[in-house]
Amino acid sequence: xxxxxxxxxxxxxxxxxxxxxxxxxxxxxxxxxxxxxxxxxxxxxxxxxxxxxxxxxxxxxxxxxxxxxxxxxxxxxxxxxxxxxxxxxxxxxxxxxxxxxxxxxxxxxxxxxxxxxxxxxxxxxxxxxxxxxxxxxxxxxxxxxxxxxxxxxxxxxxxxxxxxxxxxxxxxxxxxxxxxxxxxxxxxxxxxxxxxxxxxxxxxxxxxxxxxxx
Numbered sequence: 498x499x500x501x502x503x504x505x506x507x508x509x510x511x512x513x514x515x516x517x518x519x520x521x522x523x524x525x526x527x528x529x530x531x532x533x534x535x536x537x538x539x540x541x542x543x544x545x546x547x548x549x550x551x552x553x554x555x556x557x558x559x560x561x562x563x564x565x566x567x568x569x570x571x572x573x574x575x576x577x578x579x580x581x582x583x584x585x586x587x588x589x590x591x592x593x594x595x596x597x598x599x600x601x602x603x604x605x606x607x608x609x610x611x612x613x614x615x616x617x618x619x620x621x622x623x624x625x626x627x628x629x630x631x632x633x634x635x636x637x638x639x640x641x642x643x644x645x646x647x648x649x650x651x652x653x654x655x656x657x658x659x660x661x662x663x664x665x666x667x668x669x670x671x672x673x674x675x676x677x678x679x680x681x682x683x684x685x686x687x688x689x690x691x692x693x694x695x696x697x698x699x700x701x702x703x704x705x706x707x708x709x710x711x
Contacts, residue, residue, distance in 0.1 A: 566607025
């Protein structure tokens, strides 16, 4: 931004050609107009925005869990949520514009080298989702004290219930209570693990969908 100190024309305000003039505190300034962007809503841009919107709607309820599960992938100024978003947009979107959807089987709520859950099973216990797994504490650096990372996502409302640092790997099960308003809704379920010191995480397992009939 230029400052007009003297000149035969003095200060001016408004737009003249490719510059804008203004006066502040008795001092006149000029600045150039920003370069125009040709066609800021190209088809490619609209498709990318639509993908981001769908991914964000799916992940918005599990932000707290992503802070743990994607922490190691938050590099270069990215947050864990942004890292997870980037992955979902690239690898877990199905359909064609404008009818995009998230393929839940390709989503990870946690990523890492720790041994993942083994032989998982979904069930219902009252108004709770029952998550089961086999204790594989001896595999891939796993430990009996690893904590479960659980996410139950309501595919109708977009809400989610998450548990971070829940049951230990050796327990083999975890109940997740959900709101009564979630009865008869499709619920997508995920299970991962984090080490007791919080330094290592596993790839989460998509356990499938379940409906609690009310």
